[in-house]
Amino acid sequence: MARLISDPDARGELFSAYLDGQLAPDEVVLVSNLLDGDEEVIREFRSLQRIRRSLRLLPEFEVPANLLPDGHLGDRLSAYLDGELVTLEHRRVTRHVVDCPDCRIELQELDRARIAVRSLPGVDTTSTGEIPVTPPVRHTRRYVAAGIGAAAVAAALVVGLAVGNGDEPAFSLNDLGTRHVARASAEPGFAVLPASVEVSFP
């Protein structure tokens, strides 16, 4: 089968493009035929896979702290959250975030702000082009509302103590499954049974 492409360099290039997902369907068929049972070719392919993996795992040089603004990541945290960093830089930032509490806190604040902005209601500006303004609430109403709220809290406390069942956290099994599967997928053992998502389908 190796005689399909006798030049090892050409085979290597084809395999490399295959691993990068850059082949056209007919070229994938060619790779499929090449990998169909010829031990020598399979060995070449597997070795190329291992070399690429070894390259991925090569130790990386830390960016000297004096090259970072204040020794921290600054604007790159935002790019990190937006998924704009390339693989190597992504890993470098990840490692820095794991080791640096200041950057981790800043990243969490950025993430919270992003989520808050995303959850803002949309504003319909099609009719007048003006942003609707909520009328101010009179203070007397606020006092009445606060009084009602306090009474409700007191009543709830009394009822809660009487019933004694405590809080009832609202969990979703789908959500828990998604979180676990996502985290587990970073581990090599996940590859043995990668289809463990059925509990997570919404």
Next chain:
Amino acid sequence: MIVRRMLVVGGLAAVFVVSAAGSALADDLAEYLEDARDAIYSGERLVATSWDGIESIGIFEIQHHGGMASVGSGAGSATIGAGRMYHGGPQEAAVSYVMHAEPEVDDRYSVERGEATRHLGRSATVVEVLEAGSVRVRMVVDDSTSAPVATEVFDDEGELFRYSAMTEFSVWVDPAMAAFDDREYRMMLPLDAADLPVDLAGYRLIDVYAAPQDGRQAFYTDGLFSFSVFTTRGRADWAKIADNEHSYSADGNRYLRVVSPTSVTVLWNAPTTAIALVGDLPPDHLEEVLGELPLPGTDNWMKRMWRKLFGY
């Protein structure tokens, strides 16, 4: 293209060294798992779990490339890998964890390469993962792609409880699988502290994240199996949340359990904490882990009132 050619030439030079030193198949479990993660294939996978008479079977369309798996079934589809997961379809939940794992398999496992075999007409090799001298996992590894085309997982008594096999297999994958998606993810960032043990029955605590209801997700693995423990203060009415749960008893304690083809979810309330465990661990491992976590139970009314009034 120049970079690729350099990689290929450099790679082929190293191929000579690597191939001269070893065979086409790996010699240790971590390497098998890494190979499996890098495998490129597509097809249909049947997964079945049988546990105390509860049976759960699933059939999935799967495409696997670049450490990412695109998995679809009648219930929906999802893309998973490298610490990320998102659902296809209108709900489009997406979550991303920042940790990058390196293979570190617990030394309770050893691996034995078995006989050559065939699966779906393709050359394959049987690989057995042993624990305390007994087979824990038997894998059939496709020789050309290193994909685990069939997997059996056994309990400590040698009983098969989970089985998975490709029923259709191809090295063709959709080229779009290799592209990095540009979806927005909810980023999960590791937290500093956890109230849970760093070791649970041989499983190591790797990292801890925020979870729903101001709770925590603690992720444990032994390199082969893994689980997450979700905890939050208070009590949950788990029976309302799970619709196919079964009562489960471990060491005299009562839990609720949801069995799916490739995972198990165990739910219970400890005196001050609602706990959910989600993972793929075998039954005997699960029982040992549960024995080291807070046990099911309730406070008496005096303690409950005290906690409500003073918060501890």
